[in-house]
Amino acid sequence: MEKPKVLITKKDVPQIAIRKLRELCDVDIYEGSYPMPRDQLLARVAGKDGLFCFITDRINTKVLDAAGRSLRVISTMSVGYDHLSLEEMKSRDIKVGYTPDVLTDATAELTLALLLATWRRLLQANAAATGQRCCYRPTLLLQANAELNNGGWGRCVWGPVWMLGKGLSGSTVGIFGLGRTGQAVLKRLAGFNVAKFLYTSTTKKELGGSYPVAEFVSFERLLQESDFVICTAALNEQTRAKFNKDAFAAMKNSAVFINTSRGGLVDQEALVWAIQTGQIRAAGLDVMTPEPLPADHILTTLPNCTLLPHLGTSEERTRAAMAELAADNLLGGLIVGKQMPKRLC
């Protein structure tokens, strides 16, 4: 009996996934450890039964047409699916698998890491400590002269008002989107002496006793009252560009904005303006538009903007778990008698 044919769109997938798939399928792996070029994707997806893809692969009508009628299962190694034309797939009876839950811890942890790095200004502090030539522009902020150019720490040594950040203790934290990631972030913030937690979500949540108390509020209240605004909501038509000019204007001037969900939730030009004009104090982004961000993008020049290259789930055990789950999803949809552990549609 013929083995199902699958295409994996990058070669640097954790081996456990490749091993599992090779046992039961004919596996075609793209040779690069970068996103598969479009023309190659369209060519090599033709006649495949299954597709193992990543957030960097836009799987739309064109790809589905190129695949032809053989394509039965798409498995993405991610929980986000804004790169998939889901309605189109549903209409073609294509099953779609994704990887929720196994990556919640890593993403929530990275969100905390980014929040702490942003408000405690770790990047600038490190630049001062290691004497890197800073690409940031001079600003009026207290630390500017200390860390620009080499030897910032050498000149300043230790100062009572050097490198000051704004504290979590006694603050109000607002979470936009209290799904899996938002709840995991909330749980991790419990020990930081936060004075008040607010959240905005599609529905009110019944959280158990292991979570700190959080108040369900309107988006407007969240913006007006929060010292830290954390975006962990999924990207969809209701949330696209939700953080726009009005949103940043409504935030406190002392607010810190953190986004670890998708760049598409933010009107990035409005964010740049907000940071430059002091509408908000600082921003920490793990996701942005485009990805990868060009190294000379204006965001990279703003000293109160901390940027990370989409590290949300970049943790050893997490990626192995995601890869294994994605492989199991693919096999579950292709092999008779197997189930898809996490089916999106």
Add this chain to the structure above:
Amino acid sequence: MTFSAWCVLLRYQPLRICKTPRNLNFFKPAYSTSLPDSMEKPKVLITRNDVPQIAIRKLRELCDVDIYEGSYPMPRDQLLARVAGKDGLFCFLTDRINAEVLDAAGRSLRVVSTMSVGYDHLSLEEMKSRDIKVGYTPDVLTDATAELTLALLLATSRRLLQANAELNNGGWGRCVWGPVWMLGKGLSGSTVGIFGLGRTGQAVLKRLAGFNVAKFLYTSTTKKELRAKFNKDAFAAMKNSAVFINTSRGGLVDQEALVWALQTGQIWAAGLDVMTPEPLPTDHILTTLPNCTLVPHIASADVKTREAMAELAAENLLGGLIEGKQMLKRLC
């Protein structure tokens, strides 16, 4: 003209010299004098000018305040010169206050107040032997220090600085998103060991509670054993996958042994807020190690924390100098 001579001139009545027994009270003024305030107020020296204003304001109300003009550590010669004759000293962890400084101050120096909880920069035994009271600033900075410890731990284990560098140097542009790119080590399911479960250690433990850590361990030890506690043997004993974080003092680490451990993979990564020396030279080998995350001693660098530290240090100084006041946090 001295104080006592002035009084004698006012009160001396020649007709009573021979017959009236001398009374020492004769020399006291019968009415209160109004002397210039500077003669009454204690003299204090603050060793840098970028102290939060609240401290300076409080001290200026009751003291003659001499503030060093720089926003960097006071040069040694100036410190020795200007501490002379002072009653109180408001200092920082960058000021080494040893016998030399105490000698230069002279016998007037009664109170030393450091704007820190650490006091390894103070010759405490020397101060005790001279009956100098010492104030410090515990508790008000515990939260900020614990937060920075978490920030550093997460930045180290999730490789934030390396990743940010790749964003800025075009590395991300080449890789875009890779399933095995820039992988860090997660706290979930890990074992966390805390060496020193005092105020900071407990506050760190509390903050780690929500991170799904599988197991917490801790060790305490006496102060005598602390110097270079983390040495060659210690790093050899650690797991190759271990992450080492130090936010207390550089002196607890044999730094050469740490460099070796990082270079040879004895440990996976290290995050340091404190090191030897401080400031670290920008060409120091630690700055070249990709698995070493460095920040320049910013543990208490939080706006409200530094203000609280400054205010407490000022209160300590006043508490030791002004009659009727108490030192809120007295070390000795």
